[in-house]
Amino acid sequence: MIDGARATGGGEERGVGAAAKGPDRVHIVLVLVVDSSTPAVTAALAEVSDDGFALRARRRIVDAKAHGELLAPAVDAVLGEAGVRSRDLSAIVAGVGPGPFTGLRVGLVTAASMGQALDVPTYGVCSLDAVGQVEGRVLVATDARRREIYWAAYDGGTPLTEPAVDLPAVVAERVAALGVTAAVGEGAHRYADVLGLPVRDEPRYPLADALVALAAERVLAKAPTERLTPLYLRRPDAVAQAARKPVLR
Known part of the structure; x- marks a missing residue:
């Protein structure tokens, strides 16, 4: 990190x-x-x-x-x-x-x-x-268009998952078991209500x-x-x- x-x-x-x-x-x-x-x-x-x-x-x-x-x-x-x-x-x-x-x-x-x-x-x-080079266990999400996001989860900058593209609701289900406590990235801001995670202002x-x-x-x-x-x-x-x-x- x-x-x-x-x-x-x-x-x-x-x-x-x-x-x-x-x-x-x-x-x-x-x-x-x-x-x-x-x-x-x-x-x-x-x-x-x-x-x-x-x-x-x-x-x-x-x-x-x-x-x-x-x-x-x-x-x-x-x-x-x-x-x-x-x-x-x-x-x-x-x-x-x-x-x-x-x-x-x-x-x-x-x-x-x-x-x-x-x-x-x-x-x-x-x-x-x-x-994703930030403190804590976070979801990184960027806008993939088509109402989808590119995403991966990280723990102190270390990847927990491979990069993927999914609907925000699908991502929310997948990261629930990973102990993710926050989200970062412009996709996280765009779909904050669906992801259900606290969103950090930066980095986007x-x-x-x-x-x-x-x-x-x-x-x-x-x-x-x-x-x-x-x-x-x-x-x-x-x-x-x-x-x-x-x-x-």
């Missing part, structure tokens, strides 16, 4: 593992973070070292219908704010969902294309995991610092690049989907 606290106004966002600035830091790498699995379009520039991590710049814009128009400018903005060129990046981390087909694909295509062009590794993180969307924390070990180990496979969990609303397949990489 990491601390979900973050600075406002697109400034620095830190987790418990954030490294303090100082001359003793070694093995520092720069990582671009993107997520478009929810209505929130997220881009961040993270500095990762053996001592931890810190976000040097972050952008989050909530607009469920404009992911394609918003993500690229957000990436440019965080790189510019941090004074970093794309060729300075050592890795790219992307939230792989679950999420609606079109929005989720925007982030993964962006990450995969940049990774390929820059010849740097890409690493995927379950977007629900990046919401995947946290950039959580995405970094969940991939940091792979980044520092220079693990092989990963195929960014979208976690759709069901057929898209408008496009017939074949078997799950990688995005570009």
